Amino acid sequence: MLERIRETALNDCKLPPGATVLVGVSGGPDSLCLVVALQRLGFHPIAAYFDHQLRAEAESESRQVEALAAKLGIRFTAGRGNVAEVARLNGQSIEAAAREMRYRFLFSRAREFQAEAVAVGHNANDQVETVLMHILRGSGLDGLRGMPFRVLSGWDDQIPLVRPLLRCWREEIVSFCAAAGLQPVLDRSNLEPVYFRNRIRLILMPEIEKQAPGAGERIWKLSQLADDELKWLDALEQQAWSDCMLEVTPGSVRFDLAAVRALAAPLQRRLIRRAAQILRPAGEGMDFGNLKRAADFIQSPRSDRKIELVQKLELRAQGKELILFTRNHSADLSRYPQMGISDPVVLQLPGGQALGNGWEITAEVCDPPDPGAIMAPRNQLQLEAWLDVDSLSETLEIRQPQAGDRFQPLGMPAGSQKLSDFWINRHIPAEARRAWPLVFSAGEIAWVPGFSPADRFRVREQTSRCVHLRIHRVER
Secondary structure, three states, rough: OOOHHHHHHHOOOOOOOOEEEEEEEEOOOHHOOHHHHHHHHOOOEEEEEEEEEOOHHHHHHHHHHHHHHHOOOEEEEEEOHHHHHHHHOOOOHHHHHHHHHHHHHHHHHHOOOOOOOEEEEHHHHHHHHHHHHHHHHHHHHHHOOOOOOEEEOOOOOOOOOOOOOOOOOOOOOOOHHHHOOOOOOOHHHOOOOOOOOOOOOHHHHHHHHHOOOOOOHHHHHHHHHHHHHHHHHHHHHHHHHHHHHEEEEOOEEEEEEHHOOOOOOHHHHHHHHHHHHHOOOOOOOHHHHHHHHHHHHHOOOOOOOEEEOOOEEEEEEEOOEEEEEEEOOOOHHHHOOOOOOOOOOEOOOOEEEEEEEOOEEEEEEOOOOOOHOOOOOOOOEEEEEEEEEEHHOOEEEEEEOOOOOOEEOOOOOOOOEEEHHHHHHOOOOOOOOOOEEEEEOEEEEEEEEEOEEEEEOOOOOOOOEEEEEEEEOOOO
């Protein structure tokens, strides 16, 4: 079995030999097998335990995992969260909230430890159960794939989630633990037919195997066949995504409505499913009924031009855009600079200019400031900036963003980047960007209020005179 895990880790999970891998370890047989096997195979695992605060014995289990990590000579990290409370507040199932909080923790620690992947202990039996869950929920063809060996998810666009045990059956894993002298903890919640997966594991699968011996292995092979044959659809989906997707933000995915409308219905459904997975990476997926409603809406939007979908998602037709929102996504624009004048305005040096929406910008020519004054407090918008007066034109122009705008952020000595990419990297809500005032000098962005000035206009050691720009709310 160890050799099978090696091949899966290297070939299917694409882990580099000797990679540092953060492993979600619950103390059960699967995760104990995984962390020990990865170490024996020359990888560098880090054991990570998350307490969902659902069971009293979780604290002692965390200590057992920590003790095993110490015995193996590997690093250990732990976290905890009140899953029941989060599920109540967000209207989620306990399973969905637990999954979301657990993966959020794992990827957070993976970044902290600079791990190359996050590994979890899903095995072949879990894969069979997952496929059955998908079928029973009405997932469509993609549900036959089950769980991938490796995936870049909505949790992190650089660190993959990998499953090196997907080719190993539960009985083999238990035997491995016994041979290795490992003592897995027993999570009694796995024996309760309260959760959907548990009912499939404890009730449905035994009956299926009784009626059709070997069905589990055949379902597992079906998942691999489905994955192979659906890859050609993945290529079509990727092309459609590139053609139609305009922007992804923490709370929304925006598409070109006309471009999506021109697609065949299967591709429309796949784009909506993909967007939903980005916005709800821990969600249970979108069933065919919701995907069909979305495709029907794309062709013929309702009079209110929006529909509500599962997982608190909302699909809207807004102007020339199709937008999938998280339903609780509503940007508070009051803290962001907003320009209420659609046409460009001129700012004299020195001078001031009302921008509408209760905002005003002023310019003052002055001596270079103390370096400490230039730095804004961490995590706060920088609503003033000092620019080298000799690098500026005689007057400045203020206008709202336009398609194709580019910007040379401070610290980028050459070249530029799309303003849209700059916004995304700084997690500015899309609603706030449309009327964000931009300061131009001779057609070039000199300052994006809220952030540092463009590199070309920065204050240098030899700077003798500055322009001090300040944007602020007008007191009424």
